[in-house]
Amino acid sequence: MKKLIGPFTQILPLTELSLKGALKDEQLHIIPQGGVLVEDGLIAAVGDFEQLRSANPSAQIEEITGDHVVLPGFVDCHTHICFAGSRAKDYALRTAGKTYLEIAKAGGGIWDSVTQTRAADEATLTELLLKRIQRHLAEGVTTIEIKSGYGLSIDAELKQLKAIKAAADKTHTTLIPTCLAAHMLPKDFNGMHQEYLNHILQNLLPVIKQQRLANRVDIFVEESAFNTSDALNYLAKAKQMGFEVTVHADQFTTGGSETAIKARAVSADHLEASTDYEINMLAKSDTVAVTLSGASLGLGMVYAPARKLLDAGACLAIASDWNPGSAPMGDLLMQAAVMAASEKLCAAEVFAGLTFRAASALKLNDRGILTKGKLADMQAYPCDDYREILYQQGKLKPDKVWTTADLLRLL
Numbered sequence: 001m002k003k004l005i006g007p008f009t010q011i012l013p014l015t016e017l018s019l020k021g022a023l024k025d026e027q028l029h030i031i032p033q034g035g036v037l038v039e040d041g042l043i044a045a046v047g048d049f050e051q052l053r054s055a056n057p058s059a060q061i062e063e064i065t066g067d068h069v070v071l072p073g074f075v076d077c078h079t080h081i082c083f084a085g086s087r088a089k090d091y092a093l094r095t096a097g098k099t100y101l102e103i104a105k106a107g108g109g110i111w112d113s114v115t116q117t118r119a120a121d122e123a124t125l126t127e128l129l130l131k132r133i134q135r136h137l138a139e140g141v142t143t144i145e146i147k148s149g150y151g152l153s154i155d156a157e158l159k160q161l162k163a164i165k166a167a168a169d170k171t172h173t174t175l176i177p178t179c180l181a182a183h184m185l186p187k188d189f190n191g192m193h194q195e196y197l198n199h200i201l202q203n204l205l206p207v208i209k210q211q212r213l214a215n216r217v218d219i220f221v222e223e224s225a226f227n228t229s230d231a232l233n234y235l236a237k238a239k240q241m242g243f244e245v246t247v248h249a250d251q252f253t254t255g256g257s258e259t260a261i262k263a264r265a266v267s268a269d270h271l272e273a274s275t276d277y278e279i280n281m282l283a284k285s286d287t288v289a290v291t292l293s294g295a296s297l298g299l300g301m302v303y304a305p306a307r308k309l310l311d312a313g314a315c316l317a318i319a320s321d322w323n324p325g326s327a328p329m330g331d332l333l334m335q336a337a338v339m340a341a342s343e344k345l346c347a348a349e350v351f352a353g354l355t356f357r358a359a360s361a362l363k364l365n366d367r368g369i370l371t372k373g374k375l376a377d378m379q380a381y382p383c384d385d386y387r388e389i390l391y392q393q394g395k396l397k398p399d400k401v402w403t404t405a406d407l408l409r410l411l
Contacts, residue, residue: 002059003407006035007049009067009384013370014355020283020315023348030386036070038376041404046370064400067384071351072368073142073377073403075358076332078269078290080180080323081132082125082160082167083150085116087324091298100252100299100326101224110150110184113324117150117160125163130170132322132330137173140379140398141332144173145319145362147218149180153188154204157181161213172405174377176362178246179208182219182226182234193226197234205241216266216362220248221256228259235263244363250274251295261285267361269319271304272296279305283312288361290317291353293339294327306343317361318353334394347390375404 011034017023035049037056045052053061090108094100103109117125129146136144146164151157161177168175181200189196208214217238221231225248235245244266249256251270257278260268268282269290282289291304309316318339322330329335332354340350356368367375379398381389389396 001039002044002056003038003062004035004049004052004056004059005038005062005402006052006064007033008035008064008070008380009033010069010386011036011046011370012069012071012351012386013046014072014351015369015371017348017352017356019357019360021313022310023346023352025346025348028348028386036370036376036378038407041376041408043370043372043374043376045372064380066382068380068400069383069386069389070370070378070380071140071386072355072370073379073401074140074332074354075143075362075364075368076136076141076320076322077145077267077317077358077361078292078319078321079144079330080147080149080321081144081330082129082146082148082164083113083117083324084120084125084128085113085324087112087328090325091328094299104224110325111187113150114152114186118153118156122159122163122166125160126166129163129167133167133171133173133175136330136332137171137401137403138397139331139333140401142173142377142379142401142403143176143359143362143364143367145176145178147178147180149183149218152181152183152186154207157204158207158213161208165213172403174403176216177214178216178218179205179214180218180220182217184220184225194230197226197230201234201237205238205243209241209243215243216246217243218246218248221259222248222251223253228255231259232263235259235265239263246361250278254278257282260287266363267317270295271309272301274305276308279308279312279314282309283314288317288357289314290319290361291339292319292321292327293335294321294329297335297338298326298328303339303343306339306345310345310349315357315360316349316353317358318350319358331394333389333397337390337393340390341393347387350390376402376407377404378402
C-alpha cells in the first residue's frame with residue numbers, strides 16, 4: 001500500500017549535495033508545498049503534494065496541517081549511551097578547575113562509568129538505553145551508533161552489546177553497535193596495553209562475531225589510552241576478522257587521525273587537536289571526519305576545526321558523543337547549531353553533516369536524503385522556513401518523526 005504524507009511548507013531532500021567539501025545554502029533544493037510518497041517503508045516519490053495525490057488516487061493520505069519543514073532523519077554516528085550511573089561529580093570538579101587527568105586520578109573519569117556499568121544487569125542497561133533512544137528519536141534522530149566501552153572485561157563488554165541488541169528489538173530507531181573494548185587499559189587487567197588488545201582480539205571479538213553483536217570496532221588513540229603502533233596492529237587484525245574500524249582521534253593530542261587513515265578506518269572522530277597537517281590528510285582520504293561538539297562544550301575545549309576541514313575538501317559529519325562524562329547533554333541539534341555559529345558553517349553544511357554525511361561514517365547509503373528508493377526516515381519542524389531550525393539553536397524541535405519501521409507497521 002502507498003501512503004502520501006503532506007503537504008509540507010518546505011521539503012529539503014538534501015539531494016544533489018556533494019559527499020565531501022564545503023557547501024552553500026544556495027545549493028539546497030527546496031520543494032514548496034511538497035509531499036512524500038511512501039511504499040513498503042521506502043520513499044517512492046518526492047514532489048508537489050497535489051500532483052502526487054492526483055497521480056496516486058488510491059494512496060492513503062496522512063495530512064499535515066499548519067506550516068512544517070521536513071528533513072531526513074538525523075544520523076548520530078558517535079554515541080556512548082549504553083551506560084549506568086552519573087558523572088555529575090566529575091562535571092562539578094571540572095567546572096571548578098580540575099583537569100581531566102586530575103579527575104581520573106581521583107577515581108572519576110571513564111573508570112567511574114565502568115564501575116557503575118559493570119554493577120548494572122543487562123535488563124537495567126537495556127531500560128536506561130531505551131529511555132535515551134526514545135529522547136533522541138523524539139528529537140529527530142532516527143539512526144544511532146552506540147558504543148560499548150564501559151565494560152572493559154569480556155563479560156561486561158558482552159553485556160553492553162547484548163543490551164544494545166535487546167534495545168534494537170524494542171525500538172523503531174536503527175541502532176548501530178560498535179565494540180569499544182579498547183577504550184582504555186582496565187585498572188584490573190594484569191598486563192600491558194598490547195597484552196590487553198591481544199586479549200580482546202583472542203577472547204572477545206570472535207564471540208562478538210559469532211553472536212552477531214557488532215560488526216564495528218573502535219579504539220581510543222591518546223596518551224591516556226592506546227598508542228598509534230598498538231592501535232594500528234589492533235585495527236589491522238580486527239579488519240582481518242571482518243570488522244569495520246573507526247578511531248577516537250586527535251582529541252587532546254595528534255596521531256589518531258593519521259592512524260585512522262593508515263588503517264583505512266571509515267571515520268576519525270573528535271579532531272579537536274588536529275592541525276593543518278591532519279586536516280589535509282583527512283581531506284585527501286576516504287576517512288570521514290566526525291566532529292563531536294558535545295565534548296567540546298562539556299569539557300570547555302575548542303571545537304574541532306570544522307570550517308578548515310570542509311574548506312580542505314573533507315567529508316565532515318557531526319555527532320553528539322552523548323556520554324556520561326564529557327558530553328552528558330546529548331542534544332545533537334543544539335550542539336550542531338552552536339558549533340555552526342562558532343565555526344561558520346552554513347545550514348547546508350550542518351544538515352549534510354547530520355544526515356547523509358553522517359550515514360557515510362557508518363557505511364549506510366540507504367538513508368540521509370529524501371529520494372526514491374531511500375528509507376522513509378523523516379522529521380518535520382513546525383515552521384515555514386528551514387532557516388528557523390538552526391536560528392533557534394536547538395530549541396525548535398520536530399513535532400513529527402517517521403521511521404521506515406514505524407511506517408511499515410502502520411501499513
